[in-house]
Amino acid sequence: MAGSNEINANESKMAVPLNTWVLISNFKLAYNMLRRPDGTFDRHLAEFLDRKVSANATPVNGVVSFDVLIDRSHNLLARIYRPAPATAAGSVPLLTDLYQPPSTDPFPVIIFFHGGSFAHSSSNSAIYDSLCRRFVSLCDAVVISVNYRRAPEYKYPCAYDDGWAALNWASAVPWLHNGKESKPRVFLAGDSSGGNIAHHVAVRAAESGIEIAGNILLNSMFGGNHRTESEKRLDGKYFVTIQDRDWYWKAYLPEGADRDHPACNPFGPNGVKLEGLPFTKSLVIVAGLDLVQDWQLAYAEGLKKAGHFVKVVYREQATIGFYLLPNTNHFYEVMDEIKEFIQANL
Amino acid sequence: MKREHQEAAAGGDRRGGGGGNWYAAAEQEKGKALMGTDDGVDELLAALGYKVRSSDMADVAQKLEQLEMAMGSSAAANDDALLAHLAFDTVHYNPSDLSNWVDNILSELNAPPPLPQPPPPPPADDPLSLQFDLPPAVTEQYTIGTVDLPDGSPCKPADVDELQPEASTASSGWLISQSGHQPEVAKSLRDRKRLKVCSSPPSSTITADAATAAAAQQVVIVDSQEAGIRLVHALMACAEAVQKENLKAAGAIVKQISVLAASQGGAMRKVAGYFAEALARRIYRPQPPRGMGCSSTVESAALDDMLHHHFYESCPYLKFAHFTANQAILEAFAGFRRVHVVDFGMRQGLQWPALLQALALRQGGPPSFRLTGIGPPQPDNSDALQEVGWKLAQLAKTIRVDFRYRGFVAASLADLDPYMLLGPEADGGGVEDDEPEVVAVNSILELHRLLARPGALEKVLGTIRAVRPVIVTVVEQEANHNGRAFLDRFTEALHYYSTMFDSLEGGASPPAAVEVGGHDQAMAEIYLGRQIYNVVACEGAERTERHETLPQWRARMSRTGFDSVPIGSNAFKQASMLLALFSGGEGYRVEENDGCLTLGWHTRPLIATSAWRAAGDPLSTSASCRTASS
Numbered sequence: 001m002a003g004s005n006e007i008n009a010n011e012s013k014m015a016v017p018l019n020t021w022v023l024i025s026n027f028k029l030a031y032n033m034l035r036r037p038d039g040t041f042d043r044h045l046a047e048f049l050d051r052k053v054s055a056n057a058t059p060v061n062g063v064v065s066f067d068v069l070i071d072r073s074h075n076l077l078a079r080i081y082r083p084a085p086a087t088a089a090g091s092v093p094l095l096t097d098l099y100q101p102p103s104t105d106p107f108p109v110i111i112f113f114h115g116g117s118f119a120h121s122s123s124n125s126a127i128y129d130s131l132c133r134r135f136v137s138l139c140d141a142v143v144i145s146v147n148y149r150r151a152p153e154y155k156y157p158c159a160y161d162d163g164w165a166a167l168n169w170a171s172a173v174p175w176l177h178n179g180k181e182s183k184p185r186v187f188l189a190g191d192s193s194g195g196n197i198a199h200h201v202a203v204r205a206a207e208s209g210i211e212i213a214g215n216i217l218l219n220s221m222f223g224g225n226h227r228t229e230s231e232k233r234l235d236g237k238y239f240v241t242i243q244d245r246d247w248y249w250k251a252y253l254p255e256g257a258d259r260d261h262p263a264c265n266p267f268g269p270n271g272v273k274l275e276g277l278p279f280t281k282s283l284v285i286v287a288g289l290d291l292v293q294d295w296q297l298a299y300a301e302g303l304k305k306a307g308h309f310v311k312v313v314y315r316e317q318a319t320i321g322f323y324l325l326p327n328t329n330h331f332y333e334v335m336d337e338i339k340e341f342i343q344a345n346l
Numbered sequence: 347m348k349r350e351h352q353e354a355a356a357g358g359d360r361r362g363g364g365g366g367n368w369y370a371a372a373e374q375e376k377g378k379a380l381m382g383t384d385d386g387v388d389e390l391l392a393a394l395g396y397k398v399r400s401s402d403m404a405d406v407a408q409k410l411e412q413l414e415m416a417m418g419s420s421a422a423a424n425d426d427a428l429l430a431h432l433a434f435d436t437v438h439y440n441p442s443d444l445s446n447w448v449d450n451i452l453s454e455l456n457a458p459p460p461l462p463q464p465p466p467p468p469p470a471d472d473p474l475s476l477q478f479d480l481p482p483a484v485t486e487q488y489t490i491g492t493v494d495l496p497d498g499s500p501c502k503p504a505d506v507d508e509l510q511p512e513a514s515t516a517s518s519g520w521l522i523s524q525s526g527h528q529p530e531v532a533k534s535l536r537d538r539k540r541l542k543v544c545s546s547p548p549s550s551t552i553t554a555d556a557a558t559a560a561a562a563q564q565v566v567i568v569d570s571q572e573a574g575i576r577l578v579h580a581l582m583a584c585a586e587a588v589q590k591e592n593l594k595a596a597g598a599i600v601k602q603i604s605v606l607a608a609s610q611g612g613a614m615r616k617v618a619g620y621f622a623e624a625l626a627r628r629i630y631r632p633q634p635p636r637g638m639g640c641s642s643t644v645e646s647a648a649l650d651d652m653l654h655h656h657f658y659e660s661c662p663y664l665k666f667a668h669f670t671a672n673q674a675i676l677e678a679f680a681g682f683r684r685v686h687v688v689d690f691g692m693r694q695g696l697q698w699p700a701l702l703q704a705l706a707l708r709q710g711g712p713p714s715f716r717l718t719g720i721g722p723p724q725p726d727n728s729d730a731l732q733e734v735g736w737k738l739a740q741l742a743k744t745i746r747v748d749f750r751y752r753g754f755v756a757a758s759l760a761d762l763d764p765y766m767l768l769g770p771e772a773d774g775g776g777v778e779d780d781e782p783e784v785v786a787v788n789s790i791l792e793l794h795r796l797l798a799r800p801g802a803l804e805k806v807l808g809t810i811r812a813v814r815p816v817i818v819t820v821v822e823q824e825a826n827h828n829g830r831a832f833l834d835r836f837t838e839a840l841h842y843y844s845t846m847f848d849s850l851e852g853g854a855s856p857p858a859a860v861e862v863g864g865h866d867q868a869m870a871e872i873y874l875g876r877q878i879y880n881v882v883a884c885e886g887a888e889r890t891e892r893h894e895t896l897p898q899w900r901a902r903m904s905r906t907g908f909d910s911v912p913i914g915s916n917a918f919k920q921a922s923m924l925l926a927l928f929s930g931g932e933g934y935r936v937e938e939n940d941g942c943l944t945l946g947w948h949t950r951p952l953i954a955t956s957a958w959r960a961a962g963d964p965l966s967t968s969a970s971c972r973t974a975s976s
Contacts, residue, residue, distance in 0.1 A: 045438070
């Protein structure tokens with residue numbers, strides 16, 4: 001066993017820059033300590049280890065952020081990121097400035113759901129604060145990063161409910177409206193579990209007549225009872241194991257459910273039919289060294305078969321977490337794809 | 347192919363404000379990422395909260411691999427014990443210092459596993475009411491409860507000023523305990539690890555930069571309603587007018603504020619009221635009414651204590667402060683038979699019952715405990731300082747801890763000299779003479795006052811160093827209310843106290859104090875209101891509420907020759923669990939910040955605990971490395 005671990009380490013080390021390897025291996029080590037075999041989670045240690053950053057209304061690289069309590073009953077917070085308002089350079093924007101549309105031209109409102117396999121991270125985690133700031137700079141967007149309730153303390157459908165609450169909240173905020181329109185141009189985006197949440201919130205939106213301009217799914221988290229070829233081939237090779245995926249699904253899905261539950265497997269035997277629904281357009285980004293890729297590709301196929309637009313971006317040599325550090329072509333080229341997709345659907 | 351792509355993109359993309367700049371910045375960043383940096387720390391990881399020298403990167407990677415293999419083989423052998431041990435028994439320190447964090451885990455891996463020992467039994471015949479309230483997920487490692495100070499005093503002073511602090515009522519503190527059953531070997535191992543963590547250079551590099559960089563302007567909006575926004579806008583506009591010395595305009599706006607505030611509810615209305623009042627004083631400069639002035643008087647000292655106590659009861663910030671400071675002190679005192687705590691702000695001694703209790707339950711028995719309490723002059727020659735000491739002595743007697751107390755009255759901490767604090771070492775003859783006495787200096791919300799007089803802080807830090815403490819615990823408000831520009835201070839304070847007041851509304855006191863909850867909250871608001879007044883309406887030596895942020899304090903402490911002693915995951919966990927006892931506690935968050943712990947409301951840290959030791963002090967060094975003798 002020790003031998004194969006060594007091989008795994010060498011393979012994954014060759015696939016990513018050294019600092020990326022250290023970052024993701026550090027998460028892997030920490031997460032291994034947090035998941036208990038009995039299905040409980042060491043939440044306190046998780047919060048201790050997670051690196052967080054505060055919101056900052058002082059512009060940094062042209063971006064400001066502030067936190068908003070969306071729903072007091074659930075303590076649902078969201079971090080809003082936006083281009084710095086045009087005030088005197090160096091001074092802190094007034095609160096009223098923060099609440100003005102960033103532009104008279106159409107601008108995207110990206111509702112972002114951070115990853116963490118439904119259990120880890122928060123909207124103020126440093127890795128996601130960094131990513132959201134990037135999205136703002138990328139396309140002059142307002143980004144709303146939702147601090148949804150996490151498993152195993154809060155199982156399905158809490159994360160979706162929080163996403164839905166955030167979407168409704170954003171739809172009613174006046175300064176997010178685009179120009180003469182009475183509604184914002186909303187994109188739903190997320191990585192890992194966040195991608196899964198984006199899908200399910202988009203379904204609710206389609207069912208309720210709320211228009212979504214586009215979905216952006218980055219290495220999104222789907223699964224099923226069946227063990228796919230990519231899962232078997234890549235198990236344990238690039239930071240992720242089938243065993244840990246199983247643990248997170250068990251933590252999120254209802255008691256007694258299996259992985260063919262529609263939350264996990266939306267196009268599986270228990271899936272909801274999307275034909276005929278005004279479901280949005282999707283950009284699905286898949287990493288070729290992610291063991292979940294077969295499920296992500298099957299998801300894209302499912303959307304196509306249901307008659308919905310989907311563009312798949314397949315990065316053959318990318319691992320999970322490639323979008324956390326701006327040190328590879330994967331990072332920059334995928335950011336380009338995202339920008340293109342947003343601008344095409346604004 | 348890569349190069350073509352970039353050139354095409356850079357040339358062709360003009361859409362959106364960020365377009366042209368995006369690629370230039372991206373390229374620059376990528377170059378940096380590939381080359382690493384001169385001063386050594388990997389910038390990309392630093393942006394994500396991890397400090398790793400580029401030159402250490404391969405080494406850290408290798409250690410991670412080692413851990414991977416060790417955990418892999420134990421998983422293969424179906425040995426959950428290792429993983430459980432790493433997760434549960436290991437105390438983690440400062441995750442930002444990745445190299446040391448990984449080393450810590452590796453050393454846990456290589457250390458002999460701790461022998462399972464039963465926790466020390468609670469003293470059954472104890473007259474005190476000790477409630478051990480175990481939250482669900484806790485195991486025998488943590489004993490958490492409350493400790494009450496005995497009631498009444500046989501030697502009440504003849505004249506009792508009506509403004510006497512209500513020290514005679516029971517005050518409950520959060521009990522702390524050591525991660526009980528670790529054998530002595532593991533304890534010294536832990537101390538060595540913490541020492542190693544202290545001395546890693548990247549910490550000081552980063553913190554110096556952080557302090558000079560602009561402090562983050564943290565805004566948490568709990569009420570997105572239009573009226574609330576307009577109210578904040580009016581307050582800011584008024585403050586701006588004051589800064590520009592346009593007092594006529596300021597006066598007009600401040601009148602509008604009371605109208606706007608009246609239409610608001612809850613926390614925002616109260617906060618606006620206090621800020622408006624402070625602004626009005628600044629604009630009109632009438633004589634301040636008694637008790638609300640800029641200069642602190644002997645009378646106001648007693649009022650201060652009383653309000654402080656209500657603040658203590660109504661919300662968890664001070665309990666958190668005491669708890670985390672006590673934890674650090676307890677760990678630093680491990681293995682020593684004679685310990686001495688110097689408390690820079692004795693007040694009613696709310697912090698010390700819990701520490702006494704923890705020392706009493708210590709493995710190997712309690713040390714001799716000496717407490718020096720510093721307090722301001724009191725009205726009517728009443729001796730509150732001595733009275734508190736007497737009560738603590740009573741408590742110590744019942745739990746059989748050898749206890750000595752001395753109170754010092756000082757108008758300012760800068761009036762203290764080291765010899766005052768140290769005093770005579772040997773109280774009796776014989777064996778005790780051979781035992782060194784180790785000192786902890788404890789400062790809860792006291793150091794910032796010294797910034798009002800140039801040189802005062804430096805003098806006090808010098809005094810602390812001269813006392814050669816094994817640990818210095820510092821708790822301060824986590825905010826920059828000491829900026830040079832009035833408007834900056836005002837803005838910071840507005841956001842800070844808005845969040846603070848919101849937490850008072852949202853997080854009620856624990857069930858035990860529910861019947862006086864309302865009263866506590868009202869008094870706590872007045873307590874905070876006085877701080878607001880001081881920050882906004884006062885200047886010069888009278889403006890004593892000169893709060894500064896963690897990066898600022900870190901820079902000061904490290905400049906004066908102190909090293910950070912990281913506070914670990916055990917204290918973090920226990921503090922988090924205790925917060926769950928507060929109803930409405932969902933909003934409270936404990937965070938770890940480069941070795942320090944903060945408590946905040948939602949995402950906004952409001953109070954920070956840090957621990958320090960003198961850099962390169964041989965006594966401190968050897969003290970921490972000492973293996974205990976039972």
